[in-house]
Amino acid sequence: MASDVFFTDMRAKQGLSLLDKVEKLFERAGFDKFIKPKELVAVKVHFGEKGNTTYVRPQFIRRIVDKISALGGKPFLTDANTLYVGSRANAVDHLKTAAENGFGFSAAGAPVVIADGINGKDYVKVEVNLNNFKSVKVASAAYHANAMLVVSHFKGHEVSGFGGAIKNVGMGLGSRSGKQQMHSDLRPQVTADKCIGCATCYSWCPVGSIKITKKKAIIDEKKCIGCGECTVTCPEHAIGINWLSDPDTFQEKIVEYMAGVIKNKKDKMGYISFIMNVTPDCDCCSWSDAPIVGDVGIAASTDPVALDQACVDLVNKQQPLLNSRLDGYVTVEDKFGGVHPMVDWSVQLRYAEEIGLGTRKYNLIRI
Ligand code: SF4
Ligand code: SF4
Numbered sequence: 001m002a003s004d005v006f007f008t009d010m011r012a013k014q015g016l017s018l019l020d021k022v023e024k025l026f027e028r029a030g031f032d033k034f035i036k037p038k039e040l041v042a043v044k045v046h047f048g049e050k051g052n053t054t055y056v057r058p059q060f061i062r063r064i065v066d067k068i069s070a071l072g073g074k075p076f077l078t079d080a081n082t083l084y085v086g087s088r089a090n091a092v093d094h095l096k097t098a099a100e101n102g103f104g105f106s107a108a109g110a111p112v113v114i115a116d117g118i119n120g121k122d123y124v125k126v127e128v129n130l131n132n133f134k135s136v137k138v139a140s141a142a143y144h145a146n147a148m149l150v151v152s153h154f155k156g157h158e159v160s161g162f163g164g165a166i167k168n169v170g171m172g173l174g175s176r177s178g179k180q181q182m183h184s185d186l187r188p189q190v191t192a193d194k195c196i197g198c199a200t201c202y203s204w205c206p207v208g209s210i211k212i213t214k215k216k217a218i219i220d221e222k223k224c225i226g227c228g229e230c231t232v233t234c235p236e237h238a239i240g241i242n243w244l245s246d247p248d249t250f251q252e253k254i255v256e257y258m259a260g261v262i263k264n265k266k267d268k269m270g271y272i273s274f275i276m277n278v279t280p281d282c283d284c285c286s287w288s289d290a291p292i293v294g295d296v297g298i299a300a301s302t303d304p305v306a307l308d309q310a311c312v313d314l315v316n317k318q319q320p321l322l323n324s325r326l327d328g329y330v331t332v333e334d335k336f337g338g339v340h341p342m343v344d345w346s347v348q349l350r351y352a353e354e355i356g357l358g359t360r361k362y363n364l365i366r367i
Helices: 018-028 058-070 091-100 142-145 167-169 178-181 202-205 228-234 247-268 306-316 335-339 346-354
Strands: 003-008 039-044 075-080 110-114 123-127 134-137 147-154 155-157 161-163 210-213 216-219 269-275 297-302 362-366
Touching: 003 306, 018 058, 018 075, 018 269, 018 297, 039 058, 058 075, 058 147, 075 142, 091 110, 110 142, 123 142, 123 202, 123 247, 134 142, 134 178, 134 247, 142 247, 142 362, 147 167, 147 247, 161 167, 161 306, 161 335, 167 247, 167 306, 167 346, 178 228, 178 247, 178 297, 202 210, 202 228, 247 269, 247 346, 306 335, 306 362
Parallel strands: 003 362, 039 075, 039 147, 075 110, 147 269
Antiparallel strands: 003 297, 123 134, 155 161, 210 216, 269 297
């Protein structure tokens, strides 16, 4: 059976701004049906890396927050810390970046809670029993929320082809070490020159595979389970982050993380995606390259797979823009394949459908 995806284009007029359209989408998609008074409602956003300018603006988020508050819910804005050491790798930097990018209470209307805590170690292990993971590490604020609205900036992504609702939830709400697990299967290695022998990694390793000898950490590869805790813990960055992952496995892992995030709130999830500023890369970049197509609109659904599929299809109907990375590709049908030719972005949709997270069939309902 096909899922409903509600869509509005970019047209606006007196009395019907894009902000008003966000409210209409909220209502038509039925988000008001699953938000109950006094419930903690996570609004999953991306606060934007410092230097990035194409994340979803706080003004749009405010309308969603106000709708939740009007229903008696208790909204909070949330995202988990990043794996890479940028401007959002711990809660202090993350909150600072969020504030600098405009996500203060006065603009967004809700407090910001960093979902996996001060240093990315607040998570709940959720059993999924899937191909790559038996359990996943879900950022605790996401796990403990009663309901969630996922606000996504729909755009390209270097390893998954595009980033939409699935990527926003799966990668976005994994803890830092969970993100390491999604990014690589490789066992970590210590760079001896950088190691100061502080033993922080030793105390965090859950299986005792690290020993400190002559003030240097040594990892026993046979015991190591690749959990990533040491990588994200080392204050000297002496245990390198592994980014090596083939795009298919990477996408499968994101989907499995998503399954874990939504497991305890399957009927309490809503997704809204902004198909605007469709940049070739994600908002974790500290820059925003020129959009590859013109702004398309905003779409909402309770089915993340249908929503992502509809967004890809809508983008593929657009003309490539001059002075963008697709300049010269006048006839390219697959826009994300055009900018990331080594990636088959459909893997995330196929696999998400296969494990029951939604359907790729949809009815596009224009409002
Ligand atoms: S946490 Fe880093 S610096 Fe400290 S012992 Fe481990 S590898 Fe060395
Ligand atoms: S990846 Fe996990 S199991 Fe392996 S050494 Fe680091 S903390 Fe220990």
